[in-house]
Amino acid sequence: MTRTMESRRMDGMTTLEQDLVHLARMALAGRSQDVQMLLQRMARRYSRSNEAIGEALQALLRDAPSADAPLRGLGNAAPVPLDMDSRVPLIRPDHLAPSITPVLSGSVREAVDQICDEHLGRDRLLKAGLSPSASALFVGPPGVGKTLVARWIASRLKLPLLVLDLSSVMSSYLGRTGGNIRKVLDYAKASPSILLLDELDTVAKRRDDGAEVGELKRLVTVLLQEIDDWPASSLLLAATNHGDLLDPAVWRRFEMVIDFPLPDAVQLRKALEQYSERDAPDDVLTVIARALALQGASYSEAHRVVTSARRRAALAEQPLKETLLSACGEQLRQLPFAERVRLAVDLVQSDHMSQRRVHELSGISRDTIRDRLRRQESQE
Known part of the structure; x- marks a missing residue:
């Protein structure tokens, strides 16, 4: 088989030079997740042969800069996104620190502790070529502590908690709702934070539901794309009281699914x-x-x-x-x-x-x- 011109150009390059070419190609194509994975491999590889490069890459991964979030690590100075029609804020910071420690079942507490341990131990994970869980789905009936746990996690990780106001995201012009969701998630990505998508089933319903119009079904695709691109330096939490309404593809996108039972x-x-x-x-x-x-x-x-x-x-x-x-x-x-x-x-x-x-x-x-x-x- 004839070798491509690009492969011939790669001959004679060092491993570092080849990695730089691959990195540039992925960045130009806008493949942010692939860029992050390659950087993780490079950080692990060069930490043994070139400690300075390895440490520099680990520092970059820790702050997770991206084209979508140029202000990451510097604080989010951007104005809160508004709905174009109503001028209502699409997102609200939740400054309520939990006044009590949540009472949780053993399985829920274990899962929550794992999320916190992963983000608090991000440096150790990065050295091993890993990253902390970037997303988790809370499923359970109303009043079982899903929002309280989100506040508790934010308090433990010392990160701001941002809550998506789904009632304001759903624009009267359905074609703009997808844009509203993108604006909210882009804003949350702009600096390390925790974003809570409450009542996820409002926008992430099953795409085979014949009662929903085509525009609402397209919102699911928008949401899936945004979840896939969520940076590991922040945490995306979603909560639903009606897991049976969620599109199956939504379940697969979340790295962790935590079931909140009724208390005994x-x-x-x-x-x-x-x-x-x-x-x-x-x-x-x-x-x-x-x-x-x-x-x-x-x-x-x-x-x-x-x-x-x-x-x-x-x-x-x-x-x-x-x-x-x-x-x-x-x-x-x-x-x-x-x-x-x-x-x-x-x-x-x-x-x-x-x-x-x-x-x-x-x-x-x-x-x-x-x-x-x-x-x-x-x-x-």
């Missing part, structure tokens, strides 16, 4: 302690947590119960435990009678509460509790 009674109990600032009787919180868990409640619903009790306590100038007792009764009354009886018996058996205290909290008579206990003992 133990997790709700820990959350209630934080919400009440540990100013409530343990047994009352235990009963509320168990009742909420039986109802399939989320953290936001547990927070609502405690906040309402604290407001009533402040207005009536009562101790919080009094209004929480009332809240406890309200939660229990939402359970079917059979569920309340089972809960009352279980509290006596497992939490070492007296029958009198369980009766006060649950409203189930002590005679009923004793009768159920005798039945269980006879069956054993």
